[in-house]
Amino acid sequence: MTSPETFYDVFRQQGISRRSFNKFCSLTAASLGLSPAFASKIAHAMETKRRTPVIWLNGLECTCCSESFIRSGHPLVSDVVLSMLSLDYSHVLMAAAGHQAEAALEETRRDHAGEYILAVEGNPPLNEDGMFCIVGGRPFIEQLQEMAAGAKAVVAWGSCASNGCVQAARPNPTQATPIHKVIKDKPIIKVPGCPPIAEVMTGVLTYMLTFDRIPPLDRLGRPKMFYGQRIHDKCYRRPHFDAGQFAEAWDDENSRKGYCLYKMGCRGPTTYNACSTVRWNDGVSFPIQSGHGCIGCSEENFWDNGPFYERLANVHTPLGVESNADEIGVATVGVIGAGIVAHAAASALQRARNPDNAAKTGAGE
C-alpha cells in the first residue's frame, strides 16, 4: 500500500523546483537560527525521510495552541500537514470522528510503535477519576498514557500541557495536572506559552523531523533556541528601561512615545520566550510593541503571580545586580520620593498576599 515518500518527493510532486527547495531549506535554517551551512543538511534529511506520524491529543484546554499552530507563516501549515509530517490524529482538524477517529489512534500505535511523535495540547484533570475530561467514554488521562507509551517523544504544547495554565490556577478545582507529572518515561519537550508562537511550534517540530533528535532543552525542559532568553533581554524598548523612561498611565504621553511598560506591570523581565525576537503572526508585532505589557504566559504559575498590572518587585539586570525600576529611575532621571513609597507599599502588599511570590520572581533563571 505504501511507497516510500520523502519531503523532497512531495515537494517535487507539487511542481516545486530544486531551486525553490534549496531556498526553502535555507529559510528553514535561518528561521531556526542556524548557520547557512545547515541548509544542505536539512535538504539531505528531507530527501531521505518518510513523513513522521504525529498524534495530537487534546485534554482540558481552550484550543488556542491548535489555532496558533495553523497561523504558522513559515513554514505554511498546509505544507506542514501535507508534506512534512503525517498528522494522523487531531481532534480539531481530522475528517474522521467517533470510532473511526479512535481507530486512527490504534492504527498508529500498532503500526508506528516507537516512531510517532505525541503532541499534547491541554492537560488531564485527576479529580473525579479523571472524568472532568472524557474522550470516547473514558478519562482523557487513559488515552494520554496509552499513546505516550508508544511514542518516540512527547511535545507539551503550550502552558496547559507544560505547566497547568489557567485551569490549574488556584484553587485548581479539577486538579488539572501538567503532563510531565503523569508521563515519566519519555522525553518531553515543553513549548510553553498561552499559546506558544506559531513559528516556534512549527520550528520545534521541523527541528525534530529534520535533525532526527530533540532540541537541546534548558533545565525546565524547554528548547533553548526559543526559550533561552528573557523577553526583556531582547525587547526593543529596553533602552527606555535602562534610561528610566517609563509609561506611567494608559495612553499617556510616554505610552505614545513607546516608553518601557515595566511600571504598567510588564513581565518581560521574568519571562523566557521568543516574543521580542521571533514576534507574533509572521513577525507582525508582540504584546509590548502593541502597548500592553507581557503577562508572562509562558512562565509557570503566571496566573497566580498577578495582578497583571502590579509591577514586578525586582528586576535582574544583565550585570546580575538586583534593582527595581524606581531605583533605576532615581539613578538616571530622579523620580521623586512619593512614587518610590507607593511602589514599596504595593510590593510589600503583593508579597504579603502571595508569600511565595518573591521566590517565583525571576523563575526560570
Added chain:
Amino acid sequence: MTIQTPNGFSLDNSGQRIVVDPVTRIEGHLRIEVNIDESNIIRNAVSTGTMWRGLEVILKGRDPRDAWAFTQRICGVCTGTHALTSVRAVEDALAIQIPENANIIRNIMQLTLQVHDHLVHFYHLHALDWVDVVSALSADPKATSELAQSISSWPKSSPGYFRDLQTRLTKFVESGQLGLFRNGYWGHAAYKLPPEANLMAVAHYLEALDFQKEIKKIHTVFGGKNPHPNWLVGGVPCPINVSETGAVGAINIERLNLVKQIIDQSRVFVEQVYLPDLMAIASFYKDWTYGGGLSSMNVMSYGDIPEYANDYSAGNLLLPRGAIINGNLNEVHEVDLRDSDEIQEFVSHSWYSYADEDIGLHPWDGVTEPNFKLGENAKGTKTRIDQIDEEAKYSWIKSPRWKGHAMEVGPLARYIIGYAQNNPEFKEPVEKVLTDLGLPVSALFSTLGRTAARGLECVWAAEKLQYFYGRLIDNIRAGDTATANTERWDPSTWPKDVKGVGFTEAPRGALGHWVHIKDTRIENYQAVVPTTWNAGPRDGQGNIGAYEASLLDTPVDNAEQPLEILRTIHSFDPCLACSTHVMSPEGEELADVKVR
C-alpha cells in the same frame, strides 16, 4: 416508547443506539448519542458535554481588571470575544466610559474574529461533511476550471492550477499516509458533489488554510498577538501616535496601512471564494432539508457591534437584538440580561447539584457544585461509559432557558431576528440567497440555513470592517487619538459593592458575562455562552436543547458512518470549552488539591 416534549418534539429511544464520541472538528469534547428506528430515522438525540474546567471558581478573589485575560482562556478559537465581554461587564459595574476610538478598535477586533472564525469553520471544520476529498481525484481539471470561473472571478482558477493540485493530492493519497483525511467517510452515499466541485473545494480548503492567518494579523496589530490578544478595562492598550516622535511604537500610518490591506484582502477572499463556494455546494444539497430543530421556533440574540461608544441599547447595535418564540416572526421580544426572571440556568440533567433542582438560577445568583453521577440505565462503568442515561444527569453543560424556553443562538438566530425586524442588511442577503437557490423562506430553518447564515454574516462583517476602519481614520484626522479612559483605573476610586453585565455576539451566538465586584475584588463571576444554549441537555420539564432538537427526524444512510450527525452538529460550530465553566456564588473550593 414515544414521549412528547413540552417544546413540541417526539422522542423514542427504542431503536438502535449510535454513539459518536469524540465528535471531532470542534473545539473541546462532545459526545452525541442517537436512536434510529427501523428506517434509520433519528428518533432520539442526546448531547453530552464531556469536559469541565471550573474557570469561574478560579476568578474568585482576583482583580477584575485581570478578568479579561482569564476568561479569554475559556476559548482560543473564538479568542477575544470573552475578553471583550469581560471588559464590558467590568466597565458596566464600575460605570467606566470608553473613548470612541477604543470602541472602534474593539469592533474591528470583534469583526476580525467573526470573519476569521466563520471562514475557518466553513472550510476546516465543516466542509468535509459536504466535500469528498477522494472523489476530487477523479475530477477533470479543465471542467473544474470552467466550474470555478462560472461562479467567481477569483484568479486561481486555471486548468493547470487544478491539475497541479490534483497531482499533489493524488501523490498524497498514494503515499498511504492520509494524515488528517485518514478514516474519513469517503465514498459515503450522502456526499452529493460532482468530482469537479470536490476538487475546487479542496483547493479552497488549502487556500483558506493559508489565508486565514493573514486575517488575524489585525488582532496582532492592536492586541500584540493572536490567539489571545491583549485588552484593557477602560479602552484598548494600544496608543495612537501618527505624527510625533515614538510613532514606531504605537498605532501609526504603517500599522494602519497593514490593517487596511488585510481588510481589503479579506473582503475579496470572502466574496470571491467563500460565498461562491457556499452557494455552489448548497445548490447540490437543496434536497437535504434536515437539521432545523429549534430554529423555526425559538431563537435569541443579545446584539453587538455598538456603532458609537458606551451605548449598548438595541438601536445602537449593528447586530440585531431580541428573541423570537414559538416561531412568531411578527413579534421580536426584548431581552433583559439583568432581569432575574429571564435568563436562568437549570441543572436537572447536568452533572451539578442545586439545593432545589426544580428551579433555575439567574447568573448573578448562580450555583455550581459538581456532581458526576451516571443514571441507573447507563451502560458501562463510571470511567468507561458505553451509553448515557438521559433520564438522569448526563452532561457537564447546564440548561440555560429564556423565560423558560430553550433557545437557539448563533448566526442563523441573528439573521432570523434581523429578517423579522425587516433590517435590510440582514433581510436582503437572505432573500437573495433563497431566490438564487429557488428555495422558500422555510428552507432557512435547517442545517444548511445555519451554514448559509454564517457565510452571509462573514461577508457582512468584512464590509463592516471597512466601515470602522474609515471611522478610525476620520477620528484620527480630526485630532482624536484617545484610546483609554483611566479615571477609574485605580481601585481606590471604585464603589464598594457593584454588579455588572457585559455581552457580545460571539461567532457561535449570544454571550454574556455577569460580574459581582466587592471590595475591589471579584466576588462572583458567571458566563453563559452560546454553546451552553445550543448544546445543553434537557431541563427538568423535559424540554430538549438545540443540538438534540436539530438531529431528530434525520435519516442516517449508514449507521456505521453517521455523516449526517456530524453535518448537523457541525453547523452549530460547537465550542465545548466555552460551554462548561460556571461557579458558585460563594466560590467555595471544589477540591482542596494542589499540584506541586
